[in-house]
Amino acid sequence: xxxxxxxxSNVKPPMTPVLVVRRAALESNLALMQAACDAKGVRLRxxxxxxxxxxxxxxxxxxxxxxxxxxxxxxxxxxxxxGIGDVLVTAPVPPWGWARLAALxxxxxxxxxxxxxxxxxxxxxxxxxAGVTFEAFVDVDPGMGRAGVAPADAPxxxxxxxxxxxxxxxxxxxxxxHHQHLLPAERAAAHSAWTRELRQLLADLRSAGLAPGQVTGxxxxxxxxxxxxxxYTEIQAGSYALMDVEYGDLGDLPxxxxxxxxxxxxxxxxxxxxTCDAGHKAxxxxxxxxxxxxxxxxxxxxxxxxxxxxxxxxxxxxxxxxWLQPGHVDPTVALHDGFFVADEDGAxxxxxxxxxxxxx
Amino acid sequence: xxxxxxxxSNVKPPMTPVLVVRRAALESNLALMQAACDAKGVRLRxxxxxxxxxxxxxxxxxxxxxxxxxxxxxxxxxxxxxGIGDVLVTAPVPPWGWARLAALxxxxxxxxxxxxxxxxxxxxxxxxxAGVTFEAFVDVDPGMGRAGVAPADAPxxxxxxxxxxxxxxxxxxxxxxHHQHLLPAERAAAHSAWTRELRQLLADLRSAGLAPGQVTGxxxxxxxxxxxxxxYTEIQAGSYALMDVEYGDLGDLPxxxxxxxxxxxxxxxxxxxxTCDAGHKAxxxxxxxxxxxxxxxxxxxxxxxxxxxxxxxxxxxxxxxxWLQPGHVDPTVALHDGFFVADEDGAxxxxxxxxxxxxx
Numbered sequence: 001x002x003x004x005x006x007x008x009s010n011v012k013p014p015m016t017p018v019l020v021v022r023r024a025a026l027e028s029n030l031a032l033m034q035a036a037c038d039a040k041g042v043r044l045r046x047x048x049x050x051x052x053x054x055x056x057x058x059x060x061x062x063x064x065x066x067x068x069x070x071x072x073x074x075x076x077x078x079x080x081x082x083g084i085g086d087v088l089v090t091a092p093v094p095p096w097g098w099a100r101l102a103a104l105x106x107x108x109x110x111x112x113x114x115x116x117x118x119x120x121x122x123x124x125x126x127x128x129x130a131g132v133t134f135e136a137f138v139d140v141d142p143g144m145g146r147a148g149v150a151p152a153d154a155p156x157x158x159x160x161x162x163x164x165x166x167x168x169x170x171x172x173x174x175x176x177x178h179h180q181h182l183l184p185a186e187r188a189a190a191h192s193a194w195t196r197e198l199r200q201l202l203a204d205l206r207s208a209g210l211a212p213g214q215v216t217g218x219x220x221x222x223x224x225x226x227x228x229x230x231x232y233t234e235i236q237a238g239s240y241a242l243m244d245v246e247y248g249d250l251g252d253l254p255x256x257x258x259x260x261x262x263x264x265x266x267x268x269x270x271x272x273x274x275t276c277d278a279g280h281k282a283x284x285x286x287x288x289x290x291x292x293x294x295x296x297x298x299x300x301x302x303x304x305x306x307x308x309x310x311x312x313x314x315x316x317x318x319x320x321x322x323w324l325q326p327g328h329v330d331p332t333v334a335l336h337d338g339f340f341v342a343d344e345d346g347a348x349x350x351x352x353x354x355x356x357x358x359x360x
Numbered sequence: 361x362x363x364x365x366x367x368x369s370n371v372k373p374p375m376t377p378v379l380v381v382r383r384a385a386l387e388s389n390l391a392l393m394q395a396a397c398d399a400k401g402v403r404l405r406x407x408x409x410x411x412x413x414x415x416x417x418x419x420x421x422x423x424x425x426x427x428x429x430x431x432x433x434x435x436x437x438x439x440x441x442x443g444i445g446d447v448l449v450t451a452p453v454p455p456w457g458w459a460r461l462a463a464l465x466x467x468x469x470x471x472x473x474x475x476x477x478x479x480x481x482x483x484x485x486x487x488x489x490a491g492v493t494f495e496a497f498v499d500v501d502p503g504m505g506r507a508g509v510a511p512a513d514a515p516x517x518x519x520x521x522x523x524x525x526x527x528x529x530x531x532x533x534x535x536x537x538h539h540q541h542l543l544p545a546e547r548a549a550a551h552s553a554w555t556r557e558l559r560q561l562l563a564d565l566r567s568a569g570l571a572p573g574q575v576t577g578x579x580x581x582x583x584x585x586x587x588x589x590x591x592y593t594e595i596q597a598g599s600y601a602l603m604d605v606e607y608g609d610l611g612d613l614p615x616x617x618x619x620x621x622x623x624x625x626x627x628x629x630x631x632x633x634x635t636c637d638a639g640h641k642a643x644x645x646x647x648x649x650x651x652x653x654x655x656x657x658x659x660x661x662x663x664x665x666x667x668x669x670x671x672x673x674x675x676x677x678x679x680x681x682x683w684l685q686p687g688h689v690d691p692t693v694a695l696h697d698g699f700f701v702a703d704e705d706g707a708x709x710x711x712x713x714x715x716x717x718x719x720x
Contacts, residue, residue: 014456015433015454015456015457015719016454016456018719049665049666071665071666072637072666073375091626091637091666091667092626092627092635093626094375094376094624094626094637094679095624095679096374096375096376096624097375115627115629116627116628116629116678118678118679119678141629144663145630145632145633145635145663145669146627146635146663146664146667146669147626147627147629147635147667148627148629149629150629177664264454264455264456266451266452266453266454266507267452267475267476267506267507267508268476269475269476269501269507269508269509269510270505272505273505275452275505275506275507277432277451277454280644280646280690280691281690281691281694281717282717284640284644285645285646286640286645286662286665302646303504303505303506304506304537305409305431305646305690305691305694306409306431306432306451307451307506307507309505309506318476318478318479319454319455319478330640330641330665331640331641331665334641334665334695335694335695335717336717336719337716337717337718337719337720338719338720340719350720352720356697357641357642357695357696357697358697359375359378359696359697359698359700360697360698360710360712
């Protein structure tokens, strides 16, 4: 990782553990991805599941993104409330979600993916009842087994959607989550195999008179390949904005680390390690280990829900501020309620993580 | 686990994924622990780090608990705002925390543990500046290496605290987090060894004229042993109220499962599994695997941040409600903003998780 110690030494958050965004790195990442999409005439629909923050989303739209992707109904609601006028729910919507999305669709352009006729009928009924229209995408499974129809089943679902009121068939989604974190050579091979399959599906749809308006998919790991292949009309990348250890360690992505966690040494009674106030409730353990950025050369090990060990201390003493880079950005963000956004001189802004889980 | 399918079949939460508390099981657990403490004349100071919910905390106090433990300054603030009049912060407080705790101490009885003279001086300065008094506990390390002084160093820190304004030396803490999840025989052996050490420390303190007012510690796993040993004056158990797979599988605890996660099947296109809407952001992976309660006989495997697989489907179809028991309750609660509290007939109440992380 590039040297961020000069920047971090200027940042003094008023409490810990907190997430700190390096504004300059964020802005550079946003501009890089937008320029790459613009150069190919491809739409950027940034994924809001990663940051859950409408202030960050508004920045993405101001830079040229056409809208945000959401993974949940709650995210879509928060983003529309936060001023995002075009949202696409990229995961199958549970039955309880359609009426809530229909209520949103009176205020914003609302899209949703579907992988069953049952979902299409539920969406249509809710849209018709509310007098609104959903942008409907057929979700195609690129082999993850999580959601989406097999490519061969896509045309039939397209026909179902086209026959239902309240649904505007907008295109197809082919999102390859399982390719994003592959090392470069394996990623290129997997991407190439899927692109062949996707091209065949698009040809089949065209022959059937069903050319899709949009082909949405792609992510931070495959974005360069997605843009080069020319099959997607819309890129769904999310993590590029803030990055994490998992994406940074791939070695071939041009984005800078823009997200750090500040913690405090709360106990320092051992030569082997110091104890900080960040554990499983501040740093989600999914993904590779959290990386210690300062003190340089130390490692982090969780010590329960609210504590972690910094091994060796590397000069850190009781009361000192420590800095880590999250292993996997998305679920760690989901544990927090806001970002402190820092200028290079340490001036702090506060952005609520307003799309985090709300069920009450 | 006892059969909960009759109860769960009555519960229809309006959205998923959500945490559902079985009120009858919660009330039974609260009553059991309170009665066990009462029978020995020991105070129950329930740990609020687990539930982060002042409504649940108020129920514990109404049943006889003297107050709540907190693991963070933010939890203490939320609990005092939520009507809890006596809080003890059971982890070392970072430097930025003392002024905030001093502001609280004008409205509630506020205790804090300390494991260094530096902390004692910082606490004293903040208390003196605000004109308040902290209940100060010396944190003794039972061998976890996380926080706390070695037993031999406790008397000196007691003397430091006794000499500082704004601090009322209230006693010692000896919390054995590393014993709580041991199997019964190993737990008894570890508990017995630590109890000998603790008794020796108490004898040393008494000989030095420093008999502590309170000896606080213990947890859900060791509570029966703690009460039988008669060394603690105050039990800090938390998980007993809601339970989880990790504690339930120990086999010797009398508490009932009271917390479940409801999820929805959102895709069902494979014979091998169905996909539900609960992943790493709804069920924290720390601890043993999440347990599928319904459909009976299935297993859960996370499929990314927002999805999980139920393997085999066990009859579950698209749109169906699924039920899981969290592997480890504390960090999973930290991912949510509220509990749906269900009566046996399915009537739902809503309790905010109001002590979850707030940094803005």
